[in-house]
Amino acid sequence: MHELVKAVFNSDEKTTLGQLICALRAAGKRYFLRTEILQAFADYCQRSQKPQHFYYSSAVGKLIHCTHEMILEEESIWLVIRPRIASQEFWHLTADLTKFDLMPPQAYLDVSDRLVNSYQPNILEIDLSAFYKDSPSVSDPRNIGQGLAFLNRYLCSQVLTDPQYCLNILFDLLHKLHYDGVPLLINDRIKSGTHLAQQISQAIRFLSEQPDDEPHKNFNFHLQQLGFEPGWGNTASRICETLQLLEKLIDNPQPAILEAFVSRIPAIFRVVLISIHGWVAQAGVLGRDETLGQVIYVLEQARSLENQLREEIKLAGLDLLGIKPHVIILTRLIPNCEGTFCNLPLEKIQGTENAWILRVPFGEYNPEVTNNWISKFEAWPYLERFALDAEKELLAQFQGKPHLIVGNYTDGNLVAFLLARRLKVTHCNIAHSLEKPKYLFSNLYWQDLEETYNFSAQFTADLITMNAADFIVTSSYQEIVGTPDTMGQYESYKSFTMPNLYHVIDGIDLFSPKFNMVPPGVNEEIFFSYSQKEDRDPDVRKRIHDLLFTNEDPQIFGHLENPHKRSLLTVAPITSIKNLTGLAECFGQSPALQEHCNLIILTSKLHPSEATNPEEAAEIQKLHDIVNKYHLHSHIRWVGMRLPSSDIGEVYRVVADCGGIYVHFAHFVAFGRSILEAMISGLPTFATQFGGALEIIEDREDGFYLNPTDFAGTAKKILDFLDQCDTHPEYWLEVSEWMSKRIHHKYNWHLHTSQLVLLAKISGFWNFVVPDNNEARLRYMETLFHLIYKPRAEKILEKHMRR
Incomplete structure (x- = not known):
């Protein structure tokens, strides 16, 4: 430069x-x-x-x-x-x-402080670069987010090159593996790495003489005599394959062999998924608007994880020992639960054998506050006490320690950090959405925004948790480092100022292999292609069709003059970020769009009086004002009611039946759950160019990205697509099919959870083989927690106590 x-x-x-x-x-x-x-x-x-x-x-x-x-x-x-x-x-x-x-960054941060008249000499400077200096680092920016592949290559090329060292390391690792005191894989009859290699050869010879499908229980005693305990497989052929992978790994370490072998090690049985602030329940409620996507995510992830772990336990032959997976979603208990089950301490997750929602109440510093739902911007004072209380409940439920803790959002990750630190357990960080890049200038003007958002506590917690985590799961590449033209969410934490509080000189190593792209999936029992007629209920289809196009209801606004036009559908909560008002304005400014289409908006609310905060009320009123301004009453259907997921799935399919399209017009989207749902349902989908949608859609040459600030350009893109569909009716079908197939093959929960479990295993293997500078880094994070985060949280508590 x-x-x-x-x-x-x-x-x-x-x-x-x-x-x-x-x-x-x-x-x-x-x-x-x-x-x-x-x-x-x-x-x-x-x-x-x-x-x-x-x-x-x-x-x-x-x-x-x-x-x-x-x-x-x-x-x-x-x-x-x-x-x-x-x-x-x-x-x-x-x-x-x-x-x-x-x-240097310090000079620019000083200038930024002067810009807002908040310059302070000798301000605290946070610089984490020293903790990553001697750690392995991804060299090519294109490979950021592929930490698993990088670690596999690094371990094989830098660490396991000495066969004897590799043998001894693997012996030590396998020898320490157990389940609640029961040894797995090898026992004390195998005395060393060299002895392990000899016994592997004997075991392979023995197994090769057995029928491939011979159950493990029929020759378990013989393998134990050789020093091998259960966990290698459930049949003779499976055990033989696993031992051959180990033998190859010892002789010639290769990344693919290492990954294949580690994936078979039975090391993860009990998992905690932490989601704190939402209404986490199943019947009658799925989060508030601000956390709806996160709650759906953790519920589906829990189901998929339990299935994944059950399958791994079965293939390892450990189900015969009575070992079962145990998955817990840890959340807060809300006494004033408004008719939901959020006041139940324990609730089984539907469709699972041993996955549960565990609810722990916030400490009663102020029951007037803690007995009720608390916004994600207000929960900070209660998290440390919550972590201590949750630790006791988790240990009681599991009858032992968890093997993996997965934090969701900033508050969940802070609790995950505290629990993982105390229990010495692997911590996975999933941010879902980092608030700092969503709110323009939120760090620079944090003092003006503190009364509403408490960003000082949140951004500090973000720094702590992303650096403390053993690995970070993101849904997309841009979430980490953005695009050539835009900064990523994590990248925004690299260097920034919180005037009068601290300067971040270097807040995160973007080239660290801890970053891994593992996109979520879609519940394909609920969201599937409109063309799967045999899986659809005709009565439900008619009910949803009438809801969208003809029914009259106090929670439905607008009467379509011509319901047979193509529909532009959007499904989102009413927030400024989701930009439903921008979409309505774009539609209102384009007579051509109104001539060709109807606009269908599906939200959970219709009237300002239903809003939970002033910002939401203002957005609802603004949407009404736009409809009135452009006289859209006969061109719009605004359904303001919360529908169950099964009905939302049919909403997408009914709109697809009519040749409609889906539009996601947000100013920014971290990933875009509704985009996955719409695409897999067969709806041609247009989405914002700002955020994770870039990687979901694959723009091809046709242009399915939208600039939410360019109304004329958006209208033109949609109209150009509709013109092609009118001229060539098969074009809509082609786009519908490739979008649906893309989601089905790339964004599914089986891929997600298999990668997540493998990451946890590789992370544990890495920390065992190459102990990183973890302790010093974690001590630094504890210092930030006690000296910066806690005083900020205590100020929020003082505000709550005055209510």
Whole structure:
């Protein structure tokens, strides 16, 4: 990047840069984001009649396209330049453009504080880079998020190259493996790594003489005499295959062999999935609007995990010992549960044999608050006590320690960190959505937002949990490091300021192999293609059709003048991020869209009086105002009622029956559960270009991404698609089929949970073979917890006690 900056300064293009900066100063602002800088540059190029290539290909054009932030001081210009994915540089230019310097992050963070009149000398600086300096690191940004594959390669090429060392390590690992004191895999008859190798050869010879499907119980005694306990497999052929994998691994360590062998090690039996703040239940409630997707995620993940673990236990031959998987969703008990089961301490998860929802109440610092549901922005004061209480309940339910703790969202991950630290258990972090990048300038203006959002506690907890976790599961690549044009969610924690609180110099190593992309699946018993007529109930189909198109109800708004037009469907809670008002505005501004389509909006609420907070009430009212402004009453159906998942599945299929499409118009989406549901149902789907939808849809050449700030461009994309469908009716079918197949093959729960369990095993293997700088890093996280997080949480508690 130095050469590019130098090229601008040493050419006539420095004049262009100076004129652009003058234009920005004239706007009366001091702080600019990438979109504003690019727009100003485009306007400049047009006014100056620059050739088209100048905007992209000139040195100054390339520099501007890499600039993500700009701060204009009286005597200085500061640029945040992102020369490539996962890389940030901070540049200082003098106002007269006579000098330029690459600066450390600290300097830019000081300038940011001055921007909001909150500069404080000697502020606390958080720098975690030292904890990752000696750890293995992904070198190619394209491989970020593929930590499992990286660790397999690293272990085989750097650690297990010495056969004797490899043998001894594997012996030590296998020898310590047990289930509640019962030895698995090998017993004390095998004395060393060398002895293990000898016994493997004998066991393989013995097993090769047995019928392939001979049950393990018929020759268990003979294997025990050789030193092998149950866990290698359930039949002679399965056990022989596993031992042969181990033999190959010892002789010639290869990543594929290591992964195949570790996947067969029976090491995970008890799993905790932590989801704290939502209404986590099954009958009559599935989370609040703000956590609906997360609750569905953990319930489906729990079912899939129990199936996965049961299958692994069976294939390992351990079911004959009475070993069963045990999965618990840990959440909070809510005494004032509004008619739901959220006040039950224990609830079995439907469709499972041994998966449960365990509810533990928040400590009663203030029953007026803790006996009720608490927003995700308010739960922070109660989490430490909750973790201590939950530990006792979990140990009682499991009759032992869990083998894996999976945190969900920031609060769940903070509890996971506290539990994993006390129990010495593997911790998996799943953020779902990091709030910091969702709320523009939320760190810079945190003090103004603190009364509503308590971001100081949340962002500190994010730093703690993402760095403390053994591995991090994300749904997409962009969640980690974004795109060439946008920063990722985790990347936004790399360097930032919380004025008057602390500076983060280096908050996360984006190249760490702890990052792993493991996208979720879809419940295919509920969400499946509209073309599967044999799996659909005609009565349910008619009921949903009438609900969407003809029924009159106090919770349904709008009467369709022509219900036979194609439908534009969207399913989402009413929040500013989901941008339902933007979609309605786009529809209202396009007479052509109204001529071709009806707009169907499925939410949980219809009236401002039903809102749970002022922001939600404002969005509901704004949507009503837009409908009135553009006279959309005969072109829109707004269904404001909560439907069970089974009915939502049929909503997608009914709209697909009529040749409709699905539109996800959010300003940003971390991943997009409804996108998966719509696509697998066979609905051609258009979705926001900001976030995880980029990786779900695969834009192809046809253009299914939408810019939610560009109403005219959105309308044109949808109309172009509809024109093609009208001209070539088979086109809708082609798009419907490839979208449905894509979700079915790539986004399914079996793939997700098999990868999740394998990651937990590889993580445990890694920590055993190559103990990382974990203890020092965890001590640092504990320091942040006690010295920063807890005082911020106590301030929230003080507010609650005054209610």
